[in-house]
Amino acid sequence: MTPLVLICSQDAEFCLIYSHILKTDGFASELAGDLEEALTMAGERRAQAVMLDCQPASTAAPTICTGLKRESQIGDLPVIALIAPGAGSQQLDLLKAGIDASFVRPIAPAKLLDCLRAKTVLARPERYERKSGRSLCCGDVEMSVDTYRVRCNGQEVRLGPIEFNLLRHLLENPSKVYSRAELIGAVWPDNIHVGERTVDVHISRLRRTLETSSPHRIIRTIRSAGYSLEEQGD
Known part of the structure; x- marks a missing residue:
C-alpha cells in the first residue's frame, strides 16, 4: 500500500510542485479543495497525512485542520502546514487547531x-495491523508485508516508503544481486526519473537504519554490480 497524502490547496502550481516531490519518495498524492473533500477522501481513501497550503489572504488552513482533528475516525491523521511567506500570523491559529507540524x-x-x-x-x-499476512525473512530482518512492520534483530524499525519497498524487493530473493537499474524499475514510479546515485543514497539510509539494530552486515554492496541481502547474519 503506497502512503497517500492529501494536498489541500486552491493553487494549481502548489499542487503540481508538491505532488512531484511526494512521488520522488514513493508517496501518492491527491488534491482536496476544501474541508468537505478532505474529510471524505481521508475516510474513504485511508489517507495517511494531509498537507495544508497556508496563503496570506486565506484563513482556510486552520479551519480545515480543526475539522480534521474533530473527526473521531481520522482525528489522529497527521496534518502538516506549509506556510507561505507573509502568512506567519496563522501560526498561532494552526497550533490551536492541533497542527502536527508546520514549515x-x-x-x-x-x-x-x-x-x-x-x-x-x-x-x-x-x-492497520492484521492478524495474518505475508511475511518475508532473511537473517536478522523480518517483514510483515500486509502490516508494514519491519523488525531487525527483534527490534521494530521505522522505514520510509522508498526504503520499505527497496527492502521488500531485496527480501523477495535474498540470494540475488540487484543492479541499480533493476531496483529503480521495481521501486520507483515509471514517470519519475531517478539516477543511480539516488539508489545509493536510499540504500545507504536503509543499511544505516537496519544495522543500528543489528551487529551483522545486512546489505552487501557488489562493486559495479549492485546490492543484495546477506542470507546469514554472520
Whole structure:
C-alpha cells in the first residue's frame, strides 16, 4: 500500500510542485479543495497525512485542520502546514487547531519528506495491523508485508516508503544481486526519473537504519554490480 497524502490547496502550481516531490519518495498524492473533500477522501481513501497550503489572504488552513482533528475516525491523521511567506500570523491559529507540524516556505524537500516518513503508517504500522499476512525473512530482518512492520534483530524499525519497498524487493530473493537499474524499475514510479546515485543514497539510509539494530552486515554492496541481502547474519 503506497502512503497517500492529501494536498489541500486552491493553487494549481502548489499542487503540481508538491505532488512531484511526494512521488520522488514513493508517496501518492491527491488534491482536496476544501474541508468537505478532505474529510471524505481521508475516510474513504485511508489517507495517511494531509498537507495544508497556508496563503496570506486565506484563513482556510486552520479551519480545515480543526475539522480534521474533530473527526473521531481520522482525528489522529497527521496534518502538516506549509506556510507561505507573509502568512506567519496563522501560526498561532494552526497550533490551536492541533497542527502536527508546520514549515515556512521555501522548505527543503528532504526536510518535508523526513517529516512525512516519521508520521505516516510506515512509522506507525499498528494502525492497520492484521492478524495474518505475508511475511518475508532473511537473517536478522523480518517483514510483515500486509502490516508494514519491519523488525531487525527483534527490534521494530521505522522505514520510509522508498526504503520499505527497496527492502521488500531485496527480501523477495535474498540470494540475488540487484543492479541499480533493476531496483529503480521495481521501486520507483515509471514517470519519475531517478539516477543511480539516488539508489545509493536510499540504500545507504536503509543499511544505516537496519544495522543500528543489528551487529551483522545486512546489505552487501557488489562493486559495479549492485546490492543484495546477506542470507546469514554472520
